Structure formats: structure tokens, C-alpha cells
Amino acid sequence: MSRQEPVWALGAMSGTSLDGVDAAMILTDGRRVLEFGETAYRPYSDDERAVLRAALGRSAGAEVLAAAEVVEIAHAEVLSGIKGAGVVGFHGQTTDHRPGDGVTVQIGDGQVLAEALERTVVWDFRSNDVALGGQGAPLAPFYHFALARWAGFRMPVAFLNVGGVANLTWIDPEADAPERPGALLAFDTGPGNARIDDMVAARTGARMDVDGALAAAGVVDGDILEALVSGEAFFAKVPPKSLDRNDFAGWAEAVADLTVEDAAATLAAATAGSIARGLEHCPRPPERLLVTGGGRRNPALMEMIAALAPCPVVPVEEHGFDGDMIEAQAFAFLAMRVLHGLPTSAPGTTGVAAPVGGGRVSRPRGVA
Numbered sequence: 001m002s003r004q005e006p007v008w009a010l011g012a013m014s015g016t017s018l019d020g021v022d023a024a025m026i027l028t029d030g031r032r033v034l035e036f037g038e039t040a041y042r043p044y045s046d047d048e049r050a051v052l053r054a055a056l057g058r059s060a061g062a063e064v065l066a067a068a069e070v071v072e073i074a075h076a077e078v079l080s081g082i083k084g085a086g087v088v089g090f091h092g093q094t095t096d097h098r099p100g101d102g103v104t105v106q107i108g109d110g111q112v113l114a115e116a117l118e119r120t121v122v123w124d125f126r127s128n129d130v131a132l133g134g135q136g137a138p139l140a141p142f143y144h145f146a147l148a149r150w151a152g153f154r155m156p157v158a159f160l161n162v163g164g165v166a167n168l169t170w171i172d173p174e175a176d177a178p179e180r181p182g183a184l185l186a187f188d189t190g191p192g193n194a195r196i197d198d199m200v201a202a203r204t205g206a207r208m209d210v211d212g213a214l215a216a217a218g219v220v221d222g223d224i225l226e227a228l229v230s231g232e233a234f235f236a237k238v239p240p241k242s243l244d245r246n247d248f249a250g251w252a253e254a255v256a257d258l259t260v261e262d263a264a265a266t267l268a269a270a271t272a273g274s275i276a277r278g279l280e281h282c283p284r285p286p287e288r289l290l291v292t293g294g295g296r297r298n299p300a301l302m303e304m305i306a307a308l309a310p311c312p313v314v315p316v317e318e319h320g321f322d323g324d325m326i327e328a329q330a331f332a333f334l335a336m337r338v339l340h341g342l343p344t345s346a347p348g349t350t351g352v353a354a355p356v357g358g359g360r361v362s363r364p365r366g367v368a
């Protein structure tokens with residue numbers, strides 16, 4: 001593989017929502033994205049999800065080993081159905097993320113996957129950044145930079161991913177590379193859907209507030225909202241900053257006395273409010289907020305974000321992207337960067353002292 005030659009890379013992400021594995025191909029040289037390719041999704045079964053949940057908050061032990069096996073099997077199944085990839089970028093499943101303690105754990109062994117797929121697998125993307133004092137997250141921002149260039153933006157824009165956790169990437173697309181000072185500012189803004197999902201699951205057994213129907217039928221409790229959004233030091237903290245899925249679990253108690261509809265509306269408003277506080281940290285207001293991740297399917301939440309944002313708020317589909325697959329594509333892109341020795345994070349994205357790479361490369365036995 002020559003250093004500049006674009007190749008089809010396959011990426012896979014098992015996100016904090018624990019819904020399943022997203023997989024996507026892109027044609028990339030690790031600097032630019034040239035084409036978007038095949039995608040696939042493999043949901044976790046309820047039994048598998050329970051095994052994954054039992055591992056959350058843990059970095060080792062029987063629960064983690066059992067969950068890692070679920071992750072490896074699910075990835076092998078979905079990735080083996082996509083042919084023609086030169087390399088696989090495998091994020092794994094985060095079970096424990098405490099960068100301040102030097103801990104970030106993504107389970108699933110890349111060597112096991114390399115054997116199963118008989119392909120080169122790049123994995124463990126976050127450890128090096130954390131070891132060097134960074135947050136280890138978010139890592140999609142270098143890919144967001146490439147997407148902004150692909151779309152031809154000339155003005156500052158921001159990507160907002162509303163997954164289990166929400167994260168924001170502010171981009172100056174005129175910068176000549178993502179690692180340049182001032183090109184990117186990225187950080188986790190607060191909860192995305194996780195607090196809503198968990199509240200709805202505990203009270204109704206459903207996995208989410210489908211299409212935001214509960215939130216749309218509820219009334220926001222202004223006092224509780226104020227306490228949730230103003231009371232947290234995290235939102236005022238100057239980036240870099242990142243979160244674990246179960247941070248802010250206390251929000252469930254704050255809405256415990258509300259009806260499920262009012263609780264859904266209040267939690268959605270708190271997510272939107274925390275995103276608005278995140279937008280205040282941008283160097284300049286973005287001229288467009290491009291929303292990706294499952295939260296863009298919750299119209300009540302989208303309306304609340306739009307009401308608070310300083311610019312138009314649109315789903316990424318409006319600019320030709322697939323909002324279910326950007327994270328999977330990001331790890332395909334980052335895998336290529338790792339193979340080419342390019343950085344995958346920078347002071348503006350994870351707070352690491354200088355641009356750094358990371359990732360481990362596993363090759364199937366018998367392949368040089």
C-alpha cells in the first residue's frame with residue numbers, strides 16, 4: 001500500500017447506547033474521504049445487551065470477559081458480510097472511561113477479530129491518548145474535519161453527535177489539517193439519549209422514547225431543568241472534557257416524581273440545555289449545526305436544540321451524510337491514519353499536549 005493511495009477501509013462502532021454494531025466502508029487515504037460504501041447493522045439481542053450492561057463500569061473480571069466475547073462474535077458476524085476491505089477499524093465497546101484516573105477500556109480483542117476475519121484490524125484507539133494525559137475522547141472529530149472538507153464548507157460548522165452521550169465538534173474548514181491549532185474544538189457536551197433511554201426503560205420497559213412521543217406529550221418542569229443544567233460544574237468547564245455513559249445517572253432521581261411524559265420532556269430539555277451550554281464554548285458560533293446519531297430521530301429533542309442554537313440545526317443527511325454511520329466510518333478513517341502514522345487526536349480534541357496517534361495493529365497469523 002503506497003502512502004497516498006486511497007483504499008476501502010471498514011469501520012465498526014458499538015456505541016454507548018448498547019443498541020448494536022454499526023459497520024461502514026469508506027474509500028480513504030486517511031486524509032480525505034473519497035467515497036462512501038456499504039453499511040451494515042447488527043443489533044444486540046436482549047440477552048446480549050444484558051451481558052454488556054453487566055460489564056459497564058468495570059475494566060476486568062468475569063463480566064468483562066463475557067461481554068468481550070459478545071462484542072467479538074457480533075463484530076465477526078457483521079463484518080464478515082462486507083467484502084473488499086483493506087483494513088478494519090474496530091472501536092469495541094467502552095465499559096469504563098475515567099481518563100482522569102488514566103483509565104479507558106474498550107472491550108473486544110482486535111487479534112481475535114483479525115483471526116476471525118483474516119484481515120488486518122486496527123483497535124484500542126483511545127489508550128495512548130489517555131496515557132499521554134488526554135481525554136481519549138472524542139475521536140470522531142478528525143473525521144468530521146474530513147467530512148466538512150468533503151461537503152465544501154468554507155465557514156465554521158459544527159457536528160453534534162447525539163448518541164448515548166452527546167459530543168460536539170467545531171470546525172474551521174479553512175485550516176489545512178485537523179491537527180493544526182485552531183482547526184478543531186471538540187468535547188462531550190453531556191448526556192445524549194442515555195438518561196432518557198434509562199428512565200423510559202425503567203418505567204415502561206421500552207428501550208427509548210420512540211420518535212420523542214413521550215417528550216412531545218409532556219411538559220418541561222422549569223425548576224428541575226434549571227437545577228439540572230445550571231447545577232452541574234461539568235457544563236461550565238472549559239473543554240477538553242469527556243464523559244462515561246453513566247455519568248449524570250442522578251438525573252433519574254431528579255425527575256422521579258414527574259409523570260413519564262413530563263420526565264421525558266424535562267430530560268430532553270436538559271440534554272438540549274447542556275448542548276446549548278456546550279455551544280457557548282465554541283471559538284465563534286458555528287454557522288450550521290449538523291446533527292448525527294440516534295437523537296436526530298427524536299423531533300421533540302431536535303426542536304429543543306434548534307430553539308437554543310445560534311444557527312440552523314439540520315440532520316447530517318441534508319449534506320449527504322448517513323447519520324447512523326458516521327461513527328463507524330470514523331473508525332475506518334482513523335484506522336487508515338494509524339497505518340499511515342498520522343495523528344488521531346490533538347490538543348483541541350482531547351486536550352492531549354500535542355497531536356498524537358495511537359491504536360494497535362493486529363494481523364492474522366501467517367500474514368506479514
Ligand SMILES: Nc1ncnc2c1ncn2[C@@H]1O[C@H](COP(=O)(O)OP(=O)(O)OP(=O)(O)O)[C@@H](O)[C@H]1O
Binds near residue numbers: 015166212
Ligand atoms: N426513532 C427514535 N426516536 C427516538 N430516539 C431514537 C430513535 N432512534 C434512535 N433513538 C435514540 O438514539 C439512540 C441510539 O443512538 P446512537 O446509535 O447514535 O448511539 P450510540 O452510537 O450507541 O452512542 P454514542 O454515540 O454515545 O456511542 C437510542 O438509544 C435512542 O435513544
Ligand SMILES: CC(=O)N[C@H]1[C@@H]2OC[C@@H](O2)[C@@H](O)[C@@H]1O[C@H](C)C(=O)O
Binds near residue numbers: 104163243
Ligand atoms: C469513551 C467513549 O467511548 N466515548 C464515546 C461516547 O459516545 C459519544 C461520546 O461518548 C464520544 O466521546 C465517544 O464516541 C465517539 C465515537 C468519539 O470518540 O468521537
